[in-house]
Amino acid sequence: MKRTYKDITYTLKQSKRKTLSIYIEADSSVSVLAPESKTISDIEKVIENKRYWVYKELAEKEMLNAARIKRDFVNGQGFLYLGKSYRLSIVDTQDVPLKLLNGYFCLRQNDVETAEKSFIDFYRQKGMKKFAARMRYYQEMLGVRPAGVRVLDLKTRWASCSEDKMLNFHWKTMMAPMKIIDYVVVHELVHLIYPNHTDAFWNEVDKILPDYTERKEWLKENGVSLDI
């Protein structure tokens, strides 16, 4: 349910949870998760106390969105793959719409109009193999067994873990460096043991990737530039 307190519009979700949390989503919407027992005035008291934090977070999100890069499909334009930028080269003919060849993203002339789809297909195909390989490596260390992997458009998330133990990754994650991909993979695998971001969860991530905070920070700062 959408409500407004002062100039903050938020979506209120009440459930059997014990604590109240305020989240700023990637699209700058505000969500409040509250216990069923809380009244609106209880909830608004908490929002009042966190009002300046909410403003600060919203201002930061706005800056990040302004930095979002939109790229044109023209010769020489750089596109990311595993943390490196490769220039686009439009070619007359080749066997597939898009491929990485001799340090260039080669895009077939006839496919320029649907280039965005070709890039997404490229990241998804590469992602299926890469994520699966990294999962195989880390799942042994963690002693977990995911059901499988999917690469799709997760909108505002890099990855998620479904109840059926499938790990889902956003195709955009394939633009990040391997170090970051490994962090995202480990993060989701650890969710098979601990569903929530508790201390135990982060301890487990830390055992596998002692420098995980740097990787997490990188994703927070640079994530927005990973786009086509």
Ligand SMILES: [Zn+2]
């Ligand atoms: Zn998580």
